[in-house]
Every structure is written in C-alpha cells, then in structure tokens.
Amino acid sequence: MxxxxxxxxxxxxxxxxxxxxxxxxxxxxxxxxxxxxxxxxxxxxxxxxxxxxxxxxxxxxxxxxxxxxxxxxxxxxxxxxxxxxxxxxxxxxxxxxxxxxxxxxxxxxxxxxxxxxxxxxxxxxxxxxxxxxxxxxxxxxxxxxxxxxxxxxxxxxxxxxxxxxxxxxxxxxxxxxxxxxxxxxxxxxxxxxxxxxxxxxxxxxxxxxxxxxxxAPELPGGGLKLFPGRRLVALYGNPLTSALGVMGEQGPEEAVARAAEVAAGYDADGVPVVLSFELIATVASAFSGDDNNYSEEMTIEVIRPWIDVAAANNVYVILDLQPGRTDFLTQAKLYEELLVLPHVGLALDPEWRLEPDQVHLRQIGSVDAAEINQVSEWLAALVREHNLPQKMFLLHQFRLDMIENRDQVLTHPELATVIQMDGQGPLGTKYGTWDALTAGTGNLGVFWGWKNFYDEDVPRGGATPAEVLGLQPVPVYVSYQ
Incomplete structure (x- = not known):
C-alpha cells in the first residue's frame, strides 16, 4: 500500500x-x-x-x-x-x-x-x-x-x-x-x-x-522562496549615522515600527508585505584607511543587534556593500557568519566600486558582470551548504554603464536576483530611468526594485505606493532613504 x-x-x-x-x-x-x-x-x-x-x-x-x-x-x-x-x-x-x-x-x-x-x-x-x-x-x-x-x-x-x-x-x-x-x-x-x-x-x-x-528554516513571511509571493519594503542606511539614510535615525526596535509605517499601502495589489532593513555594511569613505580601499567596514558587533531584532520581528535584512577599491567578493566574505542566517541577504552597490586610481564622488563607479557572478556563485553555494531558503541578491543601478555586460549576469535558483533602480530626483526623470533600465530585460531572469528618497526626490519622499505599484514590471522591493 x-x-x-x-x-x-x-x-x-x-x-x-x-x-x-x-x-x-x-x-x-x-x-x-x-x-x-x-x-x-x-x-x-x-x-x-x-x-x-x-x-x-x-x-x-x-x-x-x-x-x-x-x-x-x-x-x-x-x-x-x-x-x-x-x-x-x-x-x-x-x-x-x-x-x-x-x-x-x-x-x-x-x-x-x-x-x-x-x-x-x-x-x-x-x-x-x-x-x-x-x-x-x-x-x-x-x-x-x-x-x-x-x-x-x-x-x-x-x-x-x-x-x-x-x-x-x-x-x-x-x-x-x-x-x-x-x-x-x-x-x-x-x-x-x-x-x-x-x-x-x-x-x-x-x-x-x-x-x-x-x-530549512522558513523566510520572514513564511516559505522558502522569496518571489513571487511577497514584497519587501525597507528602510535604508547605516546604524551609526543619519547622514546615509533613515536607518541611522533610531534604534532597531524603533526602526521596525517605522518600516511598518512606510510599508502601508504596498499590499494593495494583494501581495503580502514583509518589512526589511537594508544596512550599509561597508561605507564608501573619502579616506583610504589602513587597507587603502576607501571603504569603512562595519564590525559584526555593530550589525548583529539589528540582525537579532529583525529575526525577532520577521524582518528581512540586506547587507549593502560599497567596496571602494577592493572587490565585492572580498567584502562579502567578511560577513559570512551573518549571511548564513536565513533572513539575511546581500546587496552590491556598483556606484561605489572604484578602479585602483579612483576616489569617490569624482565619477560613478561600475562593476563587470564577471565580478557579480563571482559573488553570486559564492552566495548560492552558501545557501546549498547551509540548508537555507532562497536568499536575496540585490544589485543597485541607475545608469546602464554601472553594470557592464549586464546581459551576462548569471542568476541562480538559490538566489532571488533583484535589480533596484536607485536614482534620485524628479519623478519624471526617475520614470525615464526606470524605463531605460528595464527595457528588453524580460529574459534576464531578475526581479525589480525601486527606491524613494526623502530629501532628494521631487516631490519630497518620492513616489506613492500606488505609483510604485503602477510601474511595469511591478517592483518586488521598495526601499526608503
């Protein structure tokens, strides 16, 4: 029988x-x-x-x-x-x-x-x-x-x-x-x-x-696969300063409540919302530092309290890397003990990826697909080896040349790869950037994200939830800086 x-x-x-x-x-x-x-x-x-x-x-x-x-x-x-x-x-x-x-x-x-x-x-x-x-x-x-x-x-x-x-x-x-x-x-x-x-x-x-x-442990919001089926709405920034975003304006418990406030309305299309923190783990710096990489790495001890509060409140965390003159994989490995947690994903910010002779704010940084693929292969292996649910892999982009050879970016079933349009300014300009970045990407195998800026967007605070949900493709990730 x-x-x-x-x-x-x-x-x-x-x-x-x-x-x-x-x-x-x-x-x-x-x-x-x-x-x-x-x-x-x-x-x-x-x-x-x-x-x-x-x-x-x-x-x-x-x-x-x-x-x-x-x-x-x-x-x-x-x-x-x-x-x-x-x-x-x-x-x-x-x-x-x-x-x-x-x-x-x-x-x-x-x-x-x-x-x-x-x-x-x-x-x-x-x-x-x-x-x-x-x-x-x-x-x-x-x-x-x-x-x-x-x-x-x-x-x-x-x-x-x-x-x-x-x-x-x-x-x-x-x-x-x-x-x-x-x-x-x-x-x-x-x-x-x-x-x-x-x-x-x-x-x-x-x-x-x-x-x-x-x-495998389930994701915040349940299940083992991130998308489709949920939308992450995040606060963005660094825990040590308010200059880099709203994450630094309060402690982790208060940040949970604030994330819930900004997430209101993002479930209007019936997709459940999961709160999120996007924490800048390595911060682009004007100073070279002891390692000469123009990037300040946060310690595990600084980040861990936010990770723990997030776990207790069903909040998904994304660690953001601004690597300066070093490569993304080298920095990602610094946070391996956090990335093996089921509710922690990874973001790469090419704007702050420098060549050996560059410094920040004199040009927009960029990264080649080959370097992105090195990181994604390593991260996918972590998921397999540690019996984890699917993990978020976020790529920031607001110019086409920020990700060189983007059509060669590999996707992995272990990862939910998301490209976030994180440009700032008048909404009309941002919509134009959105259309340019998303055009012809139906076979790229990625999801899409949007960022609102409290101070730099016009109108202030960026697009409303209804306006964001009206975008095509519909974003699965929205963050506030």
Whole structure:
C-alpha cells in the first residue's frame, strides 16, 4: 500500500500488499534518481531491490501507466515500463527472478523467465482490481518520495516502489519546488525522516531543494522562496549615522515600527508585505584607511543587534556593500557568519566600486558582470551548504554603464536576483530611468526594485505606493532613504 499526495489533494491510500516469500527489500544506495525517461527510471528504481516475488510490467499512455503504478503498489510489486526496445528491462526482469508477472497493456516483454506465471490485465481490469484489495494495517515509514507532478509516466514507477517500501509519494513541480507552499506544508506535516527524489528534476539543485523542503528554516513571511509571493519594503542606511539614510535615525526596535509605517499601502495589489532593513555594511569613505580601499567596514558587533531584532520581528535584512577599491567578493566574505542566517541577504552597490586610481564622488563607479557572478556563485553555494531558503541578491543601478555586460549576469535558483533602480530626483526623470533600465530585460531572469528618497526626490519622499505599484514590471522591493 502506498499513499500519494498532490499539493491540492489529501493522501490517497491504495490497496494492501501481499505477503512476500523472500526478503527482497534493501535500502537504496542513493536518495536521488534523476531521469526523464520512464523506462530507464523504472529500471533504476527496481534496481534498488535484491529480488521481487511479483513484478508488474506495463506499457501505454502516461495515465495508463499511472494505473499500473497504483496496481503494482497494491500488490507490493515494482513496476517495469517497457517499450519496443526494452533490452534493459528484460535484463532487470531476469535479475529480479519473479515468481509471478502481471502484464498491463498490449506489449509483452521478451525474455520472460521460462516457466514464470504471467497474467495479463487490461487497464480497466487493473483499476477494478485495485479497489477490490483491502488496505492493510502494516506500519508505514515516515519516508517520502518526491515525484515529478508534470510527468505521470515518471510518477508511476515511483508509486510502485514507494508502495513496496511502505513509503509515501508526494508530487511537486520541478520548476517551482520551493515556491509551492502547499508542498512545503505537506512535507513538514509528514514528519518525514528522509525524502527520496525521482524524476525529471534539476540534478544541480534538487539535493538542496529536497533538503530545504525537509528542514530549512522558513523566510520572514513564511516559505522558502522569496518571489513571487511577497514584497519587501525597507528602510535604508547605516546604524551609526543619519547622514546615509533613515536607518541611522533610531534604534532597531524603533526602526521596525517605522518600516511598518512606510510599508502601508504596498499590499494593495494583494501581495503580502514583509518589512526589511537594508544596512550599509561597508561605507564608501573619502579616506583610504589602513587597507587603502576607501571603504569603512562595519564590525559584526555593530550589525548583529539589528540582525537579532529583525529575526525577532520577521524582518528581512540586506547587507549593502560599497567596496571602494577592493572587490565585492572580498567584502562579502567578511560577513559570512551573518549571511548564513536565513533572513539575511546581500546587496552590491556598483556606484561605489572604484578602479585602483579612483576616489569617490569624482565619477560613478561600475562593476563587470564577471565580478557579480563571482559573488553570486559564492552566495548560492552558501545557501546549498547551509540548508537555507532562497536568499536575496540585490544589485543597485541607475545608469546602464554601472553594470557592464549586464546581459551576462548569471542568476541562480538559490538566489532571488533583484535589480533596484536607485536614482534620485524628479519623478519624471526617475520614470525615464526606470524605463531605460528595464527595457528588453524580460529574459534576464531578475526581479525589480525601486527606491524613494526623502530629501532628494521631487516631490519630497518620492513616489506613492500606488505609483510604485503602477510601474511595469511591478517592483518586488521598495526601499526608503
């Protein structure tokens, strides 16, 4: 018997397994089976068994294969899917050495072990047989099998092997595993001890995704994926001075209340708002400093109280870097112990990225996509290695030349990459900058942000929430400086 769950239905219990004569079960030597071909996947899953007293062999449409998978689960058997060239399946069938084979569909396999009893069932007969077998009372494990909801033919052999093992099957879209709140809630409600993955998932990230579904801490506002589904509204600045933004005008507890005030109205389109702090962790400086980089690095001790208050109040924090003559990755690594927290993201401010012979305020700084990619690759690895939810990766830009080779900026599933238009001045000018920056970026794979300035914008304070929500693309991030 197995249980199958989609993100929109309750667990459905199929019928009871028969009693096996031999102890054919063994623990799989891996938890991830990446395969987009149903025939190959069925052989791989059957290969986790030492033997099998009963085997179901099937061909047909994806829906017909799903019936075969449920039937196989009901009789405690693996499912082997065959096609016209199933030599791999024939070999696997001989290895399993079954005492009984049930064939569902019209295509009979070659190489059936001589003398093995073979039964043939139509899809309708298999469907009827499932409903006639009473559920059993065998203790079931807490293990889950995550199957590809977009491919019923791949779900079928997973259903069979999970039923044989006494595990449960849950379905997820490979393109939105962490964005499916119902899937997350189902996994967490299952008390699963392990998640096996089988189907057409991304081999580069599915290990992180499945581990995150099982045990990663959730983001402020819930869930494991930042966008879409929420909007961050932030206060911007440095804790030590009010000259760099409103963050320095009060302590962290008061800043939470102030952020709530400015966030009012940003949920008018139905998107939930999460409060945020964008803290300038490294400040562009007129002085070279001991390290000659024209950037003053805040200590962890200065930033930590804000991080802690944010965690206690479901506030997301973004650490902003103004690196001067050093590179962004070098500075980002200074704050690794904060960036491994689930509610802390990272922002790069190219305006303050200097060449070796430059000083601030004599030119607008810039950064090449290659340097941005170094940071994003490092940050994405942190997310994977520390079992974290998706992390925000923010890029400031108000001129096209601030990010050189922008079309080569890489995005990562572990990161929600946002470009924020952070120019100041009359709203008409800012809207023009917005249009210039966002034009032709539909395939860039990024989200967009907007910044309001209390003193420098005209009118003072910048665009209203309604005006910001009227922008296209609609911003997922809004900050106030």
């Amino acid at each position: 197995s249980s199958i769950q989609t993100t929109t239905t309750a667990f459905v219990t199929t019928a009871a397994p028969t009693t096996t004569v031999r102890n054919c079960r063994s623990e799989p030597d891996r938890q991830i089976f990446i395969e987009t071909d149903a025939v190959t996947l069925s052989a791989a899953l059957a290969g986790t068994l030492v033997c099998a007293d009963e085997v179901v062999v099937a061909s047909g449409s994806p829906d017909e294969l799903m019936v075969a998978g449920e039937f196989a689960a009901s009789i405690d058997a693996p499912l082997l899917i065959i096609d016209a060239a199933s030599s791999e399946i024939r070999g696997e069938l001989r290895r399993l050495d079954p005492t009984s084979i049930t064939v569902i569909g019209d295509l009979l396999p070659g190489g059936v072990p001589p003398g093995t009893p073979t039964n043939s069932l139509s899809v309708a007969e298999a469907t009827a047989a499932i409903s006639e077998i009473a559920p059993d009372d065998v203790d079931r494990s807490d293990n889950l099998w995550l199957a590809d909801a977009t491919r019923p033919d791949l779900v079928a052999p997973v259903t069979a092997i999970a039923g044989l093992r006494g595990d449960r099957v849950i379905l997820g879209d490979p393109h939105n595993l962490l964005g499916d709140q119902a899937l997350l809630e189902a996994v967490r409600a299952s008390s699963a001890e392990a998640v096996f993955v089988a189907g057409g998932f991304d081999p580069l990230i599915v290990e992180w995704q499945s581990a995150a579904l099982l045990s």
